[in-house]
Amino acid sequence: MIEFHSVTKRFPDGTLAVEDFSLVLPSRKTTVFVGSSGCGKTTLLRMINRMIDPSSGSIEIDGVDIASGSAVALRRSIGYVMQNSGLLPHRRVIDNVATVPLLKGVKKVDAHTQAMELLDTVGLDRALAYRYPSQLSGGQQQRVGVARGLAVNPNILLMDEPFGAVDPIVRDDLQQELLRLQHDLDKTVVFVTHDIDEAFLLGDQVVILEKGAQIAQVGTPKEILANPASDFVASFIGADRGKRRLAVDSTVSRSGDDVVLVDGAGYVAGVIEAPGGVLPGAGAGVSTNSRARSVSNKTDQAGDA
Amino acid sequence: MLWLWDNLDLVLGLTADHVRLSIIPIVVGFIVCIPFGWLANRYTVARTILLTLGGVLFSIPSLALFVTLPALLGTRILDEANVVVALCIYAIAVMVRGAADAFSSVSRDVISSSTAVGFSAVSRFWTVEFPLAGPVLLASLRVVSVSTVSLLSVGSLIGVQSLGYLFINGYQRDFPEEILIGIVFTVIVAVLFDTILVLVGRLLMPWTRATRRRRWVTSATASVSA
Ligand SMILES: Nc1ncnc2c1ncn2[C@@H]1O[C@H](COP(=O)(O)OP(=O)(O)OP(=O)(O)O)[C@@H](O)[C@H]1O
Numbered sequence: 038m039i040e041f042h043s044v045t046k047r048f049p050d051g052t053l054a055v056e057d058f059s060l061v062l063p064s065r066k067t068t069v070f071v072g073s074s075g076c077g078k079t080t081l082l083r084m085i086n087r088m089i090d091p092s093s094g095s096i097e098i099d100g101v102d103i104a105s106g107s108a109v110a111l112r113r114s115i116g117y118v119m120q121n122s123g124l125l126p127h128r129r130v131i132d133n134v135a136t137v138p139l140l141k142g143v144k145k146v147d148a149h150t151q152a153m154e155l156l157d158t159v160g161l162d163r164a165l166a167y168r169y170p171s172q173l174s175g176g177q178q179q180r181v182g183v184a185r186g187l188a189v190n191p192n193i194l195l196m197d198e199p200f201g202a203v204d205p206i207v208r209d210d211l212q213q214e215l216l217r218l219q220h221d222l223d224k225t226v227v228f229v230t231h232d233i234d235e236a237f238l239l240g241d242q243v244v245i246l247e248k249g250a251q252i253a254q255v256g257t258p259k260e261i262l263a264n265p266a267s268d269f270v271a272s273f274i275g276a277d278r279g280k281r282r283l284a285v286d287s288t289v290s291r292s293g294d295d296v297v298l299v300d301g302a303g304y305v306a307g308v309i310e311a312p313g314g315v316l317p318g319a320g321a322g323v324s325t326n327s328r329a330r331s332v333s334n335k336t337d338q339a340g341d342a
Numbered sequence: 343m344l345w346l347w348d349n350l351d352l353v354l355g356l357t358a359d360h361v362r363l364s365i366i367p368i369v370v371g372f373i374v375c376i377p378f379g380w381l382a383n384r385y386t387v388a389r390t391i392l393l394t395l396g397g398v399l400f401s402i403p404s405l406a407l408f409v410t411l412p413a414l415l416g417t418r419i420l421d422e423a424n425v426v427v428a429l430c431i432y433a434i435a436v437m438v439r440g441a442a443d444a445f446s447s448v449s450r451d452v453i454s455s456s457t458a459v460g461f462s463a464v465s466r467f468w469t470v471e472f473p474l475a476g477p478v479l480l481a482s483l484r485v486v487s488v489s490t491v492s493l494l495s496v497g498s499l500i501g502v503q504s505l506g507y508l509f510i511n512g513y514q515r516d517f518p519e520e521i522l523i524g525i526v527f528t529v530i531v532a533v534l535f536d537t538i539l540v541l542v543g544r545l546l547m548p549w550t551r552a553t554r555r556r557r558w559v560t561s562a563t564a565s566v567s568a
């Protein structure tokens with residue numbers, strides 16, 4: 038469990054990046070910080086591993102103030118994955134993955150054996166182990182970054198827009214992989230993104246932030262979708278534009294058991310199974326020429342996370 | 343050519359002196375530039391002072407420096423030390439700028455992610471920043487190596503043994519062949535040093551070649567598929 042107690046960060050140049058932030062991040066869950074650029078997400082994340090020290094307030098991990106021990110020891114116990122992977126360009130993949138165990142004095146043979154297993158874990162071919170990071174694709178580099186983050190078997194994994202720089206298809210892949218990993222490994226993940234869809238997909242707890250890391254709303258994706266706390270949240274999650282509110286399309290003639298769903302703006306959002314014209318859970322027949330039933334997308338996806 | 347065979351011992355002896363005396367400034371320049379370059383990269387004030395000082399020192403004519411140093415160092419006027427110290431000063435002046443550039447060429451992201459995963463400041467410097475600064479450091483070191491080898495010849499004007507002796511002697515005797523041989527051997531020494539530096543660089547920084555090879559492969563596949 039990670040607890041922020043009235044944390045404020047003012048940078049030497051006067052920028053107030055985080056103002057009086059308090060929050061509990063539950064263990065073994067994924068908490069996602071989401072908000073627009075410059076709202077203080079990275080600052081929050083970096084305060085957890087003491088890359089940045091708060092100006093006031095305190096942060097506790099499992100009840101222990103993180104400021105009490107050594108920063109280097111703390112960082113070695115927490116996995117960290119960032120955009121553009123931050124891999125060491127002069128070390129081969131395998132040494133990158135083994136970086137922290139080697140720093141901690143694990144024998145090279147053991148560290149390498151474990152690093153090979155981690156490559157399997159993150160779905161990378163072992164044949165890539167002896168390449169340099171520059172010889173990998175962006176998506177592969179991100180996987181190496183995740184493997185490195187997992188190498189010390191940390192309880193906590195910090196991820197700062199890890200999938201921000203890869204194309205949508207690879208990002209989908211990496212997101213699914215992370216969901217699978219999280220299912221198997223049960224880490225406390227703190228994930229930063231400015232993509233609300235990613236936040237809803239990955240987060241057990243989603244924290245929507247405004248400038249100065251002011252919490253606009255905290256909750257599960259379902260809670261937030263069902264009850265946006267403010268106009269800001271509604272607009273941030275796209276509810277105000279009708280993006281989340283889906284309706285059965287009335288113009289397409291139905292063939293088979295699928296009906297087409299459109300969003301508030303009339304764009305096609307997907308299809309839904311409706312055997313015999315009945316929407317599952319709806320309990321009533323759906324007629325293709327009425328907008329009798331609307332369904333929120335993303336919620337069911339997020340519910341699996 | 344005949345002159346060379348008759349005077350081979352002299353020429354080889356001078357070459358050996360030339361190699362011995364130029365190695366010192368190159369090594370000293372490389373070692374001293376590391377803390378100074380780090381300082382210059384870290385603190386803006388240090389950067390301004392060090393680079394200005396370096397620029398001023400480098401602009402002093404070599405002969406002037408050779409003849410002033412005995413007064414400053416308390417050495418005898420013909421002492422080798424004068425020339426070696428002067429060349430060390432030039433080497434440091436060039437290398438400090440090079441090292442400052444080299445350290446600032448290291449990606450901020452890589453440095454901050456190294457800190458994030460738990461490198462201490464010292465281990466991060468030696469195992470991340472220093473090696474990654476390597477390619478740019480090597481580039482300045484090659485410049486210093488060539489300039490040291492050629493400047494050393496000037497030292498012969500104040501009586502320090504080096505291949506420069508052949509220029510002076512050949513000039514005084516109006517004997518171009520000797521001057522030519524002086525030039526050829528100086529070039530050989532310079533090329534030898536440069537080759538060694540490049541090879542050592544390749545050996546110590548294999549990742550730089552990996553990157554280049556990949557680019558080449560990528561462009562080759564691109565042109566094949568095009
Ligand atoms: N070292 C620093 N010195 C001064 N100001 C800073 C520093 N780092 C961040 N800031 C400022 O603090 C605020 C929050 O920055 P932060 O990096 O936490 O934003 P972010 O939410 O991660 O944004 P992004 O999505 O663009 O990464 C911004 O206004 C930024 O300019």
Ligand SMILES: [Mg+2]
Pocket residue numbers: 078079080197
């Ligand atoms: Mg950020």
